[in-house]
Amino acid sequence: MSNKILNIGHRGAAGLAPENTLKSVQRALDYGVDWIEVDVYHIDGELLVIHDDRLERTTNGSGYVLEKSFTYLRSLDAGDGEQIPTLQEVLTLVDRRAGINIELKGPDTAEAVAALIHDARREGWQNSQFLVSSFNHHSLQHIKEIDPDIPRGVLLYALPLDYAAAASELTAFSVNMGMSFITKAFVEDAHKRQLKVFVYTVNEAEDFARMAALGVDGIFTDYPDRLQKFLRNSE
Ligand code: G3P
Ligand code: MG
Secondary structure, three states: OOOOOOEEEEEOOOOOOOOHHHHHHHHHOOOOEEEEEEEEEEEEEEEEEEEOOOOOOOOOOOOOOOHHHHHHHHHOOOOOOOOOHHHHHHHHHOOOOOOOEEOOOOOOOOHHHHHHHHHHHHHHHHHHHEEEOOOOOHHHHHHHHHHOOOOEEEEEEOOOOOHHHHHHHHHHHEEEEOOOOOOHHHHHHHHHHHOEEEEOOOOOOOHHHHHHOOOOOOOEOHHHHHHHHHHHHHO
16 A cells, blocks of 8 residues: 555545445545445345434434344435445445445444455455454454454544554554544554554545644545545645
């Protein structure tokens, strides 16, 4: 990986199209993102791409995602007439044009995601085109046990006393840190541990500049168009 800051489309391009839909993923691709981040749940043996544990905010359905059937969830409108996509549909659309950061949001996702990555490898994807992340570090431990070669991203929001130590423990590729608590000391600690630092969710030009000054390696944004412009202007 070069020193260039990576443009990571958050939930596809959540600021430009309904989040976590194929339309949103396509918008991110339109701006040449390096990576696309999506959130996944495991429902009836299928991996579905949706962020919240409830349906009301992003769909015309209601109730808890985990209490619904795959068929019901697929019948919903996730915005602009888009279905809640399967993770496989996202891979098919991306078709190796960007890396995919799969955030394990729901329970029991690790095995299914590892299996999907194994299948994708048979179709020409590389391990390095995937990053599996989670706030649930036990799920990442599970991924590591299943296949230590799948790159892991340790999600943090607040600032731990021992900085990026959890990511070292999981021999992660990256630590994915919330913008609200990130500091120079945190970035330096992560870099000393040979970890990449990706920061979420950054949407304003002044914050792109602030994060770049901290030395982050990648930025999650709902507006990959804005980040593309910023990165081009700072070349
Ligand atoms: O992976 C970065 C970011 O997506 C983590 O928070 O709540 O947007 O999934 P959230
Ligand atoms: Mg996420």
